[in-house]
Amino acid sequence: MADGPRPLHLDGRLFAGLPNRPLALDEVRRRMLQRRCPRRTRDAVWAHLVQCAREEGASWTMACVGMALPALAGICRWLAARYPGDPYDVHAEVLAGFLEGLATVDVERPRVLVRLRWAAYRRGFAALSEALRAPVPVSPRFCSAPPQRPWGHPDLVLARAVREGVLSRTEADLIGATRLDGQAVTDWAASHRTTAPAAYKARRRAEYRLVAFLRGRTRTEGQAARVRTVVRPVSSRPRRSVENFCGPVSKSGA
Known part of the structure; x- marks a missing residue:
């Protein structure tokens, strides 16, 4: 112009x-x-x-x-x-x-x-x-995107860890109840007839193995070794949904 x-x-x-x-x-x-x-x-x-x-x-x-x-x-x-x-x-x-x-x-x-x-x-x-x-959008592109590995619903991740022998079923129930469902460790321990310190120690050891498993450090074909659990479930109340994938928690807690 x-x-x-x-x-x-x-x-x-x-x-x-x-x-x-x-x-x-x-x-x-x-x-x-x-x-x-x-x-x-x-x-x-x-x-x-x-x-x-x-x-x-x-x-x-x-x-x-x-x-x-x-x-x-x-x-x-x-x-x-x-x-x-x-x-x-x-x-x-x-x-x-x-x-x-x-x-x-x-x-x-x-x-x-x-x-x-x-x-x-x-x-x-x-x-x-x-x-x-305005409300903050969930995604800046307003579209779906593939999740980053390791990925999956938490219950499915716990179930897979049990199938691979990384966790026992009781340890998976302990992690799911106290980490995902918000249940207090003391309440979980009381309902499973164990002490709170023992439950904390069991959860900490189980989570170390779970993190290593998710990072690919300890996963091997046919791994089936399980560590001895320090809790024994005797309550008759319904278990978390992880049991839907792994079967009922055994009476021995092994």
């Missing part, structure tokens, strides 16, 4: 403080960004640009956006750094606020660009506030 075959330009003779000749828009913007440019010159130029955008439409509207780009870019950087979603969304809101301001700003009042800038900022900030109040 500034360098094409029919570039948009302003007549510098209409504005005090600008050269008395036709000026391309990029030159006008460069001069207006200089500290020595009078505020009245800036206001006069912006009032003229807004009137052109309202009367002639698309080309001059885009010209206004280009002239305001340094101010809009600063707003976009600040908002996008805090925006939790796609930064282009907040960029679009800033631009929409600026365009709304072009249609409504009072060009008879001073500081036209400042008020256009605030219109853009308010629209972008409203979008930022709404995004920050």
Whole structure:
């Protein structure tokens, strides 16, 4: 728009403080960004640009956006750094606020660009506030993804560890009840006629083996060795769902 075959330009003779000749828009913007440019010159130029955008439409509207780009870019950087979603969304809101301001700003009042800038900022900030109040999505891509290994439902993991001989069925029940179901170790120990310290020690040893198993350190074909358990289940209450995969817990607790 500034360098094409029919570039948009302003007549510098209409504005005090600008050269008395036709000026391309990029030159006008460069001069207006200089500290020595009078505020009245800036206001006069912006009032003229807004009137052109309202009367002639698309080309001059885009010209206004280009002239305001340094101010809009600063707003976009600040908002996008805090925006939790796609930064282009907040960029679009800033631009929409600026365009709304072009249609409504009072060009008879001073500081036209400042008020256009605030219109853009308010629209972008409203979008930022709404995004920050929105619920946090489970996945940033809103789609399913394969889980990382080792993976699987916790009950299935415990059942597999029992089948591989890493845990006894009682140890799997101890881990599942106290780690997954939230049951206190003391309550579990009391219901299985053992002491809480013994239950803690049994769980700690079992979890060490389970972690090593999940990391692939101890899994071997045909592994069937089991460690002696320190608890003996005698309660008749229903067991956790791990028994659905491994069978009922034996009376001996082995």
